[in-house]
Amino acid sequence: MTILDKIMETKRQEITTYEHAYPLTEQYPAKPKLIESLRKSRGVISEIKRASPSKGAIRMEVDVVEQAEKYASAGAAAISVLTDEQYFKGSIEDLRKVARAVSVPVLCKDFMVSEIQLERAQAAGATIILLIVAALTDEELERLFRYADDLGLEVLVEVHDAAELEKAVALGAQLIGVNNRNLKTFEVSLERTAELAKKFPFHSSAVLISESGMNSAADAHYAYELGAKGVLVGEALMRSEDPETWIRRATGQEAGQ
Numbered sequence: 001m002t003i004l005d006k007i008m009e010t011k012r013q014e015i016t017t018y019e020h021a022y023p024l025t026e027q028y029p030a031k032p033k034l035i036e037s038l039r040k041s042r043g044v045i046s047e048i049k050r051a052s053p054s055k056g057a058i059r060m061e062v063d064v065v066e067q068a069e070k071y072a073s074a075g076a077a078a079i080s081v082l083t084d085e086q087y088f089k090g091s092i093e094d095l096r097k098v099a100r101a102v103s104v105p106v107l108c109k110d111f112m113v114s115e116i117q118l119e120r121a122q123a124a125g126a127t128i129i130l131l132i133v134a135a136l137t138d139e140e141l142e143r144l145f146r147y148a149d150d151l152g153l154e155v156l157v158e159v160h161d162a163a164e165l166e167k168a169v170a171l172g173a174q175l176i177g178v179n180n181r182n183l184k185t186f187e188v189s190l191e192r193t194a195e196l197a198k199k200f201p202f203h204s205s206a207v208l209i210s211e212s213g214m215n216s217a218a219d220a221h222y223a224y225e226l227g228a229k230g231v232l233v234g235e236a237l238m239r240s241e242d243p244e245t246w247i248r249r250a251t252g253q254e255a256g257q
Helices: 003-017 034-040 064-073 092-101 115-123 138-151 162-171 191-197 217-225 235-239 243-250
Strands: 043-048 078-082 106-109 128-132 154-159 175-179 207-211 230-233
Touching: 034 043, 034 175, 034 207, 043 064, 043 235, 043 243, 064 078, 064 092, 064 243, 078 092, 092 106, 092 115, 115 128, 115 138, 128 138, 128 175, 138 154, 138 162, 154 162, 162 175, 162 191, 175 191, 191 207, 217 230, 217 243, 230 235, 230 243, 235 243
Parallel strands: 043 078, 043 230, 078 106, 106 128, 128 154, 154 175, 175 207, 207 230
Antiparallel strands: none
């Protein structure tokens, strides 16, 4: 059983404990569409990530509101919040706190397998949800993608190889993320983005986002050179003493970048 298989098995059990409904009752600050901002200029999707299965604890004690405000003030295109509890030590409350605090798009980063998770994410203030092609059947992927669209949520569709990219394109996904981390082995290589960029439909309205493995602003610039309009960065920002400067350098806001 791979790490992804293990996580998905846990997730399918976990959702049976969720409530039957998550109505959107709270008002959150208005947030623009991520797709629109990325079409205008390249951007960093800045992640709040307390821990991971591959790295263990990264920054368990983080003040998520303070971190989100740093990201937003530096010009982050969106803020991603890990909400998985068992493997990433996040929570839906982390997401809710961030969504209340910022006016940039907010991504609920979790392993989605059910409509109730989408409702739960939206009720906690998410404007974007993640669907991982490798974790879902074709039927599940199609059903959840359409349901998210019905809810008014943006969808980041994550792919790992050419076959999954074809599925994302056929689905009509506008935000397509190439995960440089192999979710079966958790090994990371930016060459995964380089490989799939050769097959990406840049002539379409979809945008390419490179996820994981961004250790420096130079890595982000490499992904941009390959055609990515956005990069998703977690661990590097969580470990950085100055995440604002990291983001500005990655987006070319710092002199000489």
